[in-house]
Amino acid sequence: MEFNGRFIVLILFVITRVNSLAYDVHWLSGPATIERDVQPLKQTIDIYCYTGTPKNLLTLWQTVKFHIKIKNDEFSQYLGDNPEQVYKDYTEDSYGWAINPFQKKSYKSVSLDIFTPTCMAVNTKEKHSIELHVQRVDLWRVLMMVVGAALIFMSRTLSGNPVFFYLCGIVIGVSASFMVLVYYISRFIPGRTLTYGLLIGGWTVGVYLVQQIWENIRSIMAAYQSYIFWYILMAGFISFVVCYRIGPPKNQRSKNLVMWTLQGVGVVVIIFSSQYQEASTAVTVITLGTKYFPKSILYYIQAFWRRRFPPKPRLLSSEEYYEQGARETQRALDGLRRYCASPDCQQWSVMLRLHDAKRFASFVEGNSHLNDDEVIDYESYAFSMEHSKPVANSTRNMEISDDDSSEYGDED
Structure with missing residues (x-):
């Protein structure tokens, strides 16, 4: 019995040791690129992990992505919060312990949560490279925040702008026409068969059907681009005609509803423009506070500041004084002549x-x-005043130097 116990402990130790050496973890904290060749005899898998970054204002517009550079799409990827989870998904998929015919589609570019550690493994027989791309300032996120703030500040003006009304009407009309088209197409799908399939297959069948519908829509849009263009053009024209017939809102309450809707959209855009939700929420609060800050308080603070720290008056120079006098005199003479x-x-x-x-x-x-x-007479007076000024120090020095040189000449 003692021998059997030791043997079991030895087997467990070997299994644990094998599992601990079954994968190699590459921890990445900044921009890096790792290339991998095909190695049939390699027993371990490579797991690439992003360590994450602490929250600070420098990460307000930051974006982190895993880029998989491979010639074709014959690969599978596995994502998880830690290497153990990724390795478990990898082994279950490789050995067929959890066969999933509705596996998610693999993408060559994967966006990561910049504050949470994320790991990824790639299963492929092709030569590939893994790149951790860290974009410190994502211009798309900056644009989203700017657009959100602009919607909040310009909501009152845009609510009564006819051009903005027509543009929004066209966009909503085209989107609604697509929804109506999808609704009528869905009526041809047998509802009872779909219901039985969902009951039998569970949520995996629903996810699979949604993915297939989305892939079919993408393929249709790619194959029939000209038809989709003319469809959007006609739907946009019909939406413009309807909006032109109705006309922009004239009632103040209708304008208020449009204004509040634009402000709500702006708030949502600002919040989701950054993964640092606390900072983006603070930006939203500051924007709304600045928008609705009472102007009377601002004027009071400005007046108090001017009384407490009055600006120092700037004195005019002689040239500016004469120039201003000539200009104002000519203006007064012109006004007198007109009168x-x-x-x-x-x-x-x-x-x-x-x-x-x-x-x-x-x-x-x-x-x-x-x-x-x-x-x-004026020119003579000005000439006499110019020559009656006290002699400058440079002139005095010049005269003294001349006198000194004459004295030295006399001594010579």
Whole structure:
């Protein structure tokens, strides 16, 4: 009995040891590419695991994918949260312990949860490579967040925009026509046979039928692209005619419903634009808070800030002072000339009170308000004021240096 017990323990140890060496785990935490050739004698399988990343704001728009580079589609993939689960699925599928004719379709690109460890194994006889692609900033996610915020901020404007109304009507009309078409096609499927199949096969039959229907739709769309194009064109035209006949909403309550619907869509788009749900939810709250923040409080804060920290006035330079004086003088003269030429001004009464009526008439006709003598006097005054300024230090230094050089010359 003791020998049998030791033998059983030895067998269990060997089995455990074999299972522990049955697969090789490759832990990947960043961008990497692993190439694999076909090795018929290899007894172990390769499992590729993404370690995950901690939550921080730098991962707000991050995307992580497994890319399988292979020439054909003759491969199977197995995904799980840990290597043991992946290895279990791999062995059950390889040895036929859990035969599943409705296995999910394998894809060459698999999106991963960036915060959760994920493992994958590939079963194929072809040469292939596994690439862990880490995209720090996914432009598609950024675009989704921007579009969601734009829908929230522009919801009131878009609710009364006729162009937006027609575009939404066309999109909804085309989508609804596809749903009606699918409904009438589904009526030709025998309901009783389908029900019996679901009762016998369970959820696997339902998943299989859904996958087959989706694959058939994709194949039909690929084979009859021209017909689908004309169908969408006609459905869009009919939707536009219906929307044109109904017209954009004019009632304020209808506009409010459209506005709230757009804001709801914007909230959903922002939340699902990132895998970091907490951060995207915070962005949604900040966006809605900014949208509905009372402007009176904002004006009060702005006025308080200006009283507490008044802006310092900027003084004009001499050039700016003269330029502004000339500009404002010319503007005032033009305004005076227009007023004197208008019917509001009593020209004859003004001319009777003037000493030189001819000069006033010349000014109204567009001539200068100064005569030649006044211009000469002004220029002489400006010239005298310019030369009456105190001598600059550079000029004084120049004069001192000249005097010093003359004294040195006398000494020589």
